[in-house]
Amino acid sequence: MESLNYAIVxxxxxxxxxxxxxxxxxxxxxxxxxxxxxxxxxxxxQLSEQYDVEAHGLVRDLGKQDSARELYDYCYEHGWPVxxxxxxxxxxxxxxxxxxxxxxxxxxxxxxxxxxxxLCYLFGQDMRERKKGYxxxxxxxxxxxxxxxxxxxxxxxxxxxHYTRALHIELKQYGVYVTNVSPGAVDxxxxxxxxxxxxxxxxxGIIVSPQTLARRxxxxxxxxxxxVTIPCVFWKILSVIILLIPTCxxxxxxxxxxx
Numbered sequence: 001m002e003s004l005n006y007a008i009v010x011x012x013x014x015x016x017x018x019x020x021x022x023x024x025x026x027x028x029x030x031x032x033x034x035x036x037x038x039x040x041x042x043x044x045x046q047l048s049e050q051y052d053v054e055a056h057g058l059v060r061d062l063g064k065q066d067s068a069r070e071l072y073d074y075c076y077e078h079g080w081p082v083x084x085x086x087x088x089x090x091x092x093x094x095x096x097x098x099x100x101x102x103x104x105x106x107x108x109x110x111x112x113x114x115x116x117x118x119l120c121y122l123f124g125q126d127m128r129e130r131k132k133g134y135x136x137x138x139x140x141x142x143x144x145x146x147x148x149x150x151x152x153x154x155x156x157x158x159x160x161x162h163y164t165r166a167l168h169i170e171l172k173q174y175g176v177y178v179t180n181v182s183p184g185a186v187d188x189x190x191x192x193x194x195x196x197x198x199x200x201x202x203x204x205g206i207i208v209s210p211q212t213l214a215r216r217x218x219x220x221x222x223x224x225x226x227x228v229t230i231p232c233v234f235w236k237i238l239s240v241i242i243l244l245i246p247t248c249x250x251x252x253x254x255x256x257x258x259x
Contacts, residue, residue, distance in 0.1 A: 005081045008032040008071075008123075010062055010116075011089030013040045016138065016186060019214040020086045021047060030054035032080060034071065034089070036061050056080075062089045063107040068118035081130075082123050084221075087116035087160075088138045093153040100152060112156035117163055120178075124171065131175040136221045137164045139182045141229060144243060148254055161227075168226040180227040181217035186210060 007024040011017035013035035021033045025047045033044055036059065044057030058074070060067055075082060090112050100108075120135055127133025142154035143161040161180050168178040186208055213230050220228035 005083035006030050006032050006075070007084035007086070008034065008075070008082050009086040009088060010034045010119075013037040013043055016183070016210045016213055017086075017088040018043060019210040020088060020136075020218070022051075023211075023214050023218055024084060024086075025051040025053045025055065028053065029084060030080075032056050032058065032075060032082070034058045034060050034062065036063075062115045063111045065110055065114055067110075068115045068122060071119065072122040081126065083127070083132065084134045084136075085119060085123050086136045086138070087119055088136075089115070090138065094149045095152070096149060097151045105152065108152055109156055112153075113159045113163075116160060120163070120167060124167070124176065124178075127176045128171060128174045133171075133176040134221050135164075135167070135171075135176070135178045136217060137161075137178070137180055138217075139164065139180045141182050141184045143182065148250060165226060172224065177221060177224045179217070179221040179225055181213070181220065182227065182229045183208070183213055184230065186213055 007021075007029035009017055009021040009024065009031070012021045012033035014037075017033075017035070021031055021043070025031055028051075030053050031044065031047060033040055033047075033055065035043075035057075038059060040057035040059055042057070044055040047053065048055035058071070060071055062068075062071075091108060093108060097105075116137055120137070124133070124135060127135070137160055139161040140154070140157040142150050143157040145154050161182065164178055164180040168180075171178055184207075208230055216228060216230050
């Protein structure tokens with residue numbers, strides 16, 4: 001696929017984000033990749049050389065409330081029309097709500113809710129006007145898991161999931177596709193899982209690689225699907241089971257110190 005317009009991927013310096021960027025470069029998209037890590041410039045250089053595409057690495061702190069507007073204005077000033085937006089930047093988290101610092105609570109809410117919503121709002125208006133565009137929001141299976149230690153993480157992802165569904169309905173008639181990709185466990189080294197358990201999880205299809213996640217997510221996006229859960233069956237079953245657990249049982253689990 002060749003395109004004169006750009007693909008922008010946030011949180012692209014490693015893991016899932018880098019894989020989204022790599023596969024988009026493979027499709028011929030010039031890239032704008034964003035991270036709060038300095039190595040994003042080297043990532044852009046590698047992708048540019050490997051796939052012979054234009055690639056720009058931008059160091060940005062997307063946890064700030066004005067970061068979406070700054071990023072949009074920067075792209076506009078440089079004449080980089082964005083055709084594909086992948087909102088991937090985020091932090092994994094399982095901790096009691098009140099044990100977080102005020103600074104971290106503000107960070108995760110901006111990173112998972114305010115910034116991606118505003119990027120959708122700003123770039124989405126341009127896509128609607130051109131009657132072509134693609135927005136992929138990386139949500140999570142935890143968006144349906146209202147349980148202890150997942151309150152902040154799952155809650156912010158729930159907002160993004162609901163926002164994405166509404167945006168999908170509103171924009172598809174204009175030729176703009178919006179997709180929610182909800183990963184379960186992904187082999188990125190983000191979780192404290194022993195290597196042998198990771199290997200077993202991958203064999204059982206419970207844990208997927210970043211390559212598989214990105215490939216299936218982009219396929220769903222370009223096919224105009226509203227949502228894809230990866231891996232599908234196990235995490236869909238688990239999310240239903242958790243929804244059926246009564247609150248009193250969750251409190252008992254809490255008192256027993258099981259989670």
